Every structure is written in C-alpha cells, then in structure tokens.
Amino acid sequence: MCLRARNSVSEFICTKTITGPAAWLSTDYTDPDQWTVAITESDTTELFAALRSARGAGKALSEITRADFPLNELAKKLAEVSEDLVEGRGFVVLRGFPIGADIPRADIEMMYWGLCSHLGIPVTQNGRGEVIVPVKNYGNGGLLNASTRGYQTNESLPFHTDSSDIVGLLCLKSSGQGGLSSLTSSVTIHNELLRNHRELLGLYYAGFYYDRRDEQAGGEAPYYRNTVYSWNDGRLTCRYYLRNFIESARERYGIEVSPVERLALDTFESIANRGDFTLKMQIRPGDIQLLNDNSIVHARDAFVDTDEISRELLRLWFNPFGAPVPPAGHAAFREGMPVQQATAE
Amino acid sequence: MCLRARNSVSEFICTKTITGPAAWLSTDYTDPDQWTVAITESDTTELFAALRSARGAGKALSEITRADFPLNELAKKLAEVSEDLVEGRGFVVLRGFPIGADIPRADIEMMYWGLCSHLGIPVTQNGRGEVIVPVKNYGNGGLLNASTRGYQTNESLPFHTDSSDIVGLLCLKSSGQGGLSSLTSSVTIHNELLRNHRELLGLYYAGFYYDRRDEQAGGEAPYYRNTVYSWNDGRLTCRYYLRNFIESARERYGIEVSPVERLALDTFESIANRGDFTLKMQIRPGDIQLLNDNSIVHARDAFVDTDEISRELLRLWFNPFGAPVPPAGHAAFREGMPVQQATAE
Numbered sequence: 208m209c210l211r212a213r214n215s216v217s218e219f220i221c222t223k224t225i226t227g228p229a230a231w232l233s234t235d236y237t238d239p240d241q242w243t244v245a246i247t248e249s250d251t252t253e254l255f256a257a258l259r260s261a262r263g264a265g266k267a268l269s270e271i272t273r274a275d276f277p278l279n280e281l282a283k284k285l286a287e288v289s290e291d292l293v294e295g296r297g298f299v300v301l302r303g304f305p306i307g308a309d310i311p312r313a314d315i316e317m318m319y320w321g322l323c324s325h326l327g328i329p330v331t332q333n334g335r336g337e338v339i340v341p342v343k344n345y346g347n348g349g350l351l352n353a354s355t356r357g358y359q360t361n362e363s364l365p366f367h368t369d370s371s372d373i374v375g376l377l378c379l380k381s382s383g384q385g386g387l388s389s390l391t392s393s394v395t396i397h398n399e400l401l402r403n404h405r406e407l408l409g410l411y412y413a414g415f416y417y418d419r420r421d422e423q424a425g426g427e428a429p430y431y432r433n434t435v436y437s438w439n440d441g442r443l444t445c446r447y448y449l450r451n452f453i454e455s456a457r458e459r460y461g462i463e464v465s466p467v468e469r470l471a472l473d474t475f476e477s478i479a480n481r482g483d484f485t486l487k488m489q490i491r492p493g494d495i496q497l498l499n500d501n502s503i504v505h506a507r508d509a510f511v512d513t514d515e516i517s518r519e520l521l522r523l524w525f526n527p528f529g530a531p532v533p534p535a536g537h538a539a540f541r542e543g544m545p546v547q548q549a550t551a552e
Numbered sequence: 553m554c555l556r557a558r559n560s561v562s563e564f565i566c567t568k569t570i571t572g573p574a575a576w577l578s579t580d581y582t583d584p585d586q587w588t589v590a591i592t593e594s595d596t597t598e599l600f601a602a603l604r605s606a607r608g609a610g611k612a613l614s615e616i617t618r619a620d621f622p623l624n625e626l627a628k629k630l631a632e633v634s635e636d637l638v639e640g641r642g643f644v645v646l647r648g649f650p651i652g653a654d655i656p657r658a659d660i661e662m663m664y665w666g667l668c669s670h671l672g673i674p675v676t677q678n679g680r681g682e683v684i685v686p687v688k689n690y691g692n693g694g695l696l697n698a699s700t701r702g703y704q705t706n707e708s709l710p711f712h713t714d715s716s717d718i719v720g721l722l723c724l725k726s727s728g729q730g731g732l733s734s735l736t737s738s739v740t741i742h743n744e745l746l747r748n749h750r751e752l753l754g755l756y757y758a759g760f761y762y763d764r765r766d767e768q769a770g771g772e773a774p775y776y777r778n779t780v781y782s783w784n785d786g787r788l789t790c791r792y793y794l795r796n797f798i799e800s801a802r803e804r805y806g807i808e809v810s811p812v813e814r815l816a817l818d819t820f821e822s823i824a825n826r827g828d829f830t831l832k833m834q835i836r837p838g839d840i841q842l843l844n845d846n847s848i849v850h851a852r853d854a855f856v857d858t859d860e861i862s863r864e865l866l867r868l869w870f871n872p873f874g875a876p877v878p879p880a881g882h883a884a885f886r887e888g889m890p891v892q893q894a895t896a897e
Contacts, residue, residue, distance in 0.1 A: 219812045220751050406565050408751035412812040432808050467564045467757040
C-alpha cells in the first residue's frame with residue numbers, strides 16, 4: 208500500500224470545474240427519449256425465462272446473482288444502461304417492465320431483483336435487513352416521527368441521495384396526484400458552488416451529523432457523520448442525505464448546527480432547485496427509475512393517495528460491480544444498513 | 553431587537569479583503585519602538601500612589617476597579633494604548649513596569665491589576681476562579697497530561713489566542729533560553745485565506761470541538777464548540793484556541809476531525825508562521841505584553857529554566873469597556889472560565 212502525504216487542498220477538495228456528461232443542465236435533457244430505455248417484448252420473454260431458471264435454482268431472492276438469472280440481449284442493453292448510469296449522465300428510466308395484475312408479486316420482485324443483479328450487488332436498506340423496500344405511505348406519522356424514514360411517507364422529500372451507489376425505483380402504482388420526481392446533477396451543483404460559493408465548499412467535505420432514526424445497531428451512537436462531497440483519486444462523489452436528519456440529530460442529541468453550516472445546506476438545496484439545473488419527470492407504472500447517488504440528487508413532490516389507488520414503488524439499493532470504495536466518513540451505509548439482531552426475551 | 557433574515561453568505565462570512573492597521577505584515581513593524589510604550593518615572597510614581605489609594609479602600613484585588621485605582625497622565629497614555637490595541641495593530645508592549653525585588657509580590661499584582669483596570673474588565677482564567685495566573689513551568693507533565701493547560705508548561709505553544717478580548721502578560725523573570733514570542737495578525741491570515749484558500753473559509757466559521765481540559769462545571773459536556781472566525785455587524789473577530797485541545801477532544805471523547813478540517817488547521821498555522829506575516833519579540837522583565845485576541849494570534853517557543861532563573865509571567869485576561877459581545881458559539885470563555893464549586897465532602 209502506497210501511503211502518500213496529503214497536504215494540498217486539491218487532494219482533498221475538487222477545485223476544478225468538472226466537464227463531461229455527469230455535469231448536465233436541465234436544457235441538455237428536454238426529451239424523455241433521451242433517458243428512457245424500452246423493455247421490449249423480447250426483453251420481457253427473456254425476463255420470464257430467467258425467472259423460471261432462478262426458481263429452478265431453489266434459492267431465496269437475496270441469494271440470486273446474475274449467474275442465476277441468465278439474460279442475453281437484455282444483458283447487453285443493461286450493460287449500456289450501466290455505462291450511462293456510472294460514467295454518463297447518472298440516470299436512466301427503463302420503461303415497460305412487466306407488472307401486470309396477472310403476475311404474482313413474488314415474480315415481479317424476483318424479475319426486478321434479477322434485472323438489477325446484472326447492474327450490481329444489492330445491499331440492505333433498513334435494520335430489518337430488507338433488500339426490496341416498498342416506497343409508499345406507511346401512515347406512521349411522517350418525518351416528524353423520529354423513527355420514520357423518507358420512504359415511509361407521502362410527504363415531499365427535498366433533494367437528497369440514497370445510501371448505495373445506485374437506487375432503483377420500480378413503479379407499481381402511481382398516485383392520484385403528485386409524486387413528481389426532480390433530478391439535479393450534484394456535479395453541476397459542485398461546479399456552481401466552486402464558481403459562486405467557494406467559501407462554503409470545505410463544509411461539504413467536512414461533513415454533517417445525521418440521526419440514525421433509531422436504526423443503530425447495539426453499541427453504536429444514534430447519529431453518524433457523513434461528508435456531502437468526496438474527492439478521492441480524482442473522483443468526485445456526493446451523498447446528500449435528508450436534511451431533516453441533521454436537524455433531528457440536533458434536536459434529539461444536541462449536535463450543534465452552526466449558522467454557516469445551515470447556510471451551506473440552504474445554498475446546496477437552492478442550487479439543486481434551480482430551473483436551469485433541475486429535470487422533472489413523472490414515474491409511471493412499469494418504469495424503473497435508476498439514479499446514481501454519486502452524481503445525482505433527487506427530490507419528490509408530496510403525493511395524495513385515493514381510495515382507488517395508492518402510490519407504490521419498489522426500491523432497490525445496489526453498487527455496480529467493481530465500483531471504487533469511497534473513503535471513510537463518506538457514503539455511510541453504501542454497503543447497506545446494519546441489520547439489527549432480534550433481542551431474545 | 554431587530555431580527556433580520558440572514559441568508560446571504562456575506563452576512564455570515566467576511567468575503568472582502570480587510571485593509572487598515574489590524575491587517576499588518578511583519579515588514580510594517582521592524583522597530584520595537586513602534587509598539588513599545590515606556591512607563592516613565594512619573595508613571596511609576598502614579599502607580600504607587602494609586603496602590604496606596606487602593607490599599608486604603610480595603611478591597612480584595614478582584615474587587616478593585618479603575619475608580620479605586622486613580623491614575624492621571626498614565627490614564628491618558630493607557631487610553632492611547634487601548635486605542636492601538638482595540639482599533640489599531642492589536643499589540644502593545646509597556647516597558648519598565650515596577651517589579652523590583654524590593655516590591656512585595658502582592659503590590660506588584662495590585663499595580664498590574666490596577667493598570668489593567670483602566671483598559672477593561674478582567675475575567676477568570678480557570679475553574680478555580682483565578683484572575684491573575686502565573687505563566688510558568690508547573691512541572692505537571694506538559695500538554696500530554698489531559699488536565700494541563702498551556703500556561704502551565706515550558707513547551708512551545710503553536711499559534712493560538714487566549715479567551716478574553718485582551719491578554720496581558722507581565723514578565724517577572726525571563727528564562728535562561730527560549731520563550732521567544734511570535735505574533736501574527738489574524739486579519740492578515742483571513743485576507744490570505746480569502747485570496748488563496750477560499751474553499752476552506754467556511755470551516756473556520758463553522759467551528760471546531762475543543763477539550764475543556766477537565767475544567768467543565770457540573771453537568772457540562774467535557775468539550776465545547778468554538779468558531780475560529782466570526783463576522784458580525786461588519787466586524788471580523790478570531791479565536792484560534794490551542795489545536796492540541798481539538799485532538800484531545802477527539803482522543804478522549806471521540807469527536808471526529810475530518811481530513812479537510814485538519815487541512816484547514818494546518819493551513820491556518822502555516823499562514824500564521826509565514827515570515828512575511830510574523831513578528832518575533834522577546835519579552836523582558838518589566839514588560840507587559842498586551843495582545844488583542846480578536847485580531848492577533850500568538851505563539852511561544854519552548855523555554856528552559858535553570859537553577860538560577862525560572863521564567864515567570866503574570867497573565868491577566870480582560871475585555872475592553874463597552875466591547876461588542878460576540879455571537880453565540882464564538883469566543884467561548886470570553887467572559888471568563890466557569891468557576892467550579894468546591895465539592896463538600
């Protein structure tokens with residue numbers, strides 16, 4: 208292992224404007240066809256064949272790898288999708304995934320898992336070790352309830368990232384109203400911070416303290432620190448977790464948030480919300496929205512369920528094969544949420 | 553009280569180069585006569601007269617105010633000294649204070665206190681409530697001992713500020729070797745940070761966590777957060793406490809210091825040490841070195857005591873009359889160290 212002295216600011220903080228496909232503006236993407244990839248009839252045939260093969264292996268869903276879920280032409284398509292996600296603009300929508308009412312939920316989940324197993328390695332999303340999590344209104348009181356997480360509410364969620372490198376959202380049901388999705392390149396945000404708010408830049412690299420929302424494993428502190436940006440081996444990555452959890456760590460555990468730290472959070476979100484930076488899209492049933500958390504922050508409008516229809520998405524978190532591991536203190540829970548042991552009584 | 557919305561960076565962070573006498577370079581001050589003010593024979597006569605008057609009042613030293621310690625021409629001289637300290641370059645050396653072997657220590661302390669009572673209001677310096685503290689080698693293990701403070705060692709002390717607005721050091725005895733004093737304008741450091749390290753600037757305004765060195769009062773956390781710079785109502789002020797206490801809070805209480813925070817500390821000290829920014833001086837017996845902690849950081853070389861002579865300075869902390877109160881989270885202990893109650897046994 209080569210230990211290098213790191214003592215110049217450019218080794219810790221990206222001080223150059225980043226160009227390339229990850230640094231996009233909303234004007235670069237005005238046509239959904241630019242980011243939408245259709246799952247064709249023959250792709251669907253491949254998915255069902257792979258489903259039968261995976262069922263034949265007799266494994267639990269979480270043990271299924273891409274070897275257990277053989278795809279052919281669709282695998283090649285997914286390799287291009289992965290390229291766009293990891294090296295390109297950082298977001299893709301797969302359209303036309305089979306979610307028909309005639310398909311058992313377990314089969315939909317297995318095919319979704321199987322498809323994503325060609326894009327990377329899934330990780331756990333909560334203390335119960337769940338790897339496919341329904342994103343819907345759980346009716347447990349919204350984010351003001353200290354144990355509630357964003358995926359369990361129908362509230363608007365301000366710009367944030369999830370924990371893993373890639374988040375997938377398969378839409379099973381839209382809501383009657385709302386739920387519009389907003390995406391902004393966190394690389395573009397960094398460029399803007401560097402250009403017009405350079406004095407704040409170091410704060411994102413120092414990190415903020417977040418409430419674990421009662422998902423700490425035994426002996427862990429109920430909060431953790433995470434850096435918003437990391438610049439490591441010439442690679443800029445971002446993790447901007449829900450800001451509510453910073454205020455929640457302050458309220459519950461007394462972790463101070465200084466005025467200039469709040470200004471940095473305000474500034475980040477204000478830039479993320481700029482019309483020239485943000486792309487809006489509505490996810491429809493059968494869509495899989497794939498986002499690279501390293502380079503995209505996303506937000507969601509509040510939604511309203513009706514008696515007839517309740518919005519439901521299935522979320523998967525995964526890391527691309529061979530993806531670089533971020534430095535300590537950045538991208539907390541990228542490898543999954545720690546699973547809590549059930550206490551014996 | 554007028555509550556203003558503060559949401560622009562220039563309300564939280566000074567983003568302009570500061571000019572004026574506080575932003576000095578070492579080349580501005582090459583002759584000790586520029587910062588030295590002689591205490592003349594007639595000044596000394598005034599001091600002894602005021603001492604007799606103060607003794608006549610029958611008060612304890614800490615209760616003596618400037619009204620109890622009447623000065624005439626020396627008071628006018630001290631008003632100019634105060635002007636240089638508060639609005640000017642931020643440092644002054646008074647030379648020729650009476651410390652002769654024939655003067656009882658209590659009289660020296662009373663005259664020192666009385667003189668400073670014309671410059672501001674003294675505050676406590678430790679948990680025992682002491683207001684005049686000997687700066688010397690206490691022989692209690694140096695800063696590696698978690699309860700030791702800087703004034704108790706003969707070690708070199710890197711650039712730092714004390715807690716109050718002004719620190720006074722009356723030299724009773726020089727050491728055989730070492731103890732050279734270094735001063736740098738923290739306004740000049742800020743200008744340089746703004747010019748060449750702007751991406752780090754926000755970190756100094758967010759603050760660092762410091763070990764209280766076992767001087768916490770009952771119920772207090774054993775560490776506290778303090779911002780290095782504050783920009784309040786168009787006024788830049790600095791408190792750069794001994795960096796050892798940041799690392800000590802990390803070691804003893806697990807408060808993380810991120811690489812970019814360490815870089816910010818390295819950068820601050822590296823600028824403070826620049827030859828074109830730093831002024832070196834040797835304090836001699838009878839000198840009172842007065843420093844404005846809002847605008848000056850100071851360092852001290854290690855010193856070596858001999859059998860014949862042990863370096864000893866008397867330190868006073870005080871705040872000028874009517875000085876603005878800094879915002880919360882900045883200049884911790886400016887009003888004095890909390891005095892610990894003696895526990896009944």
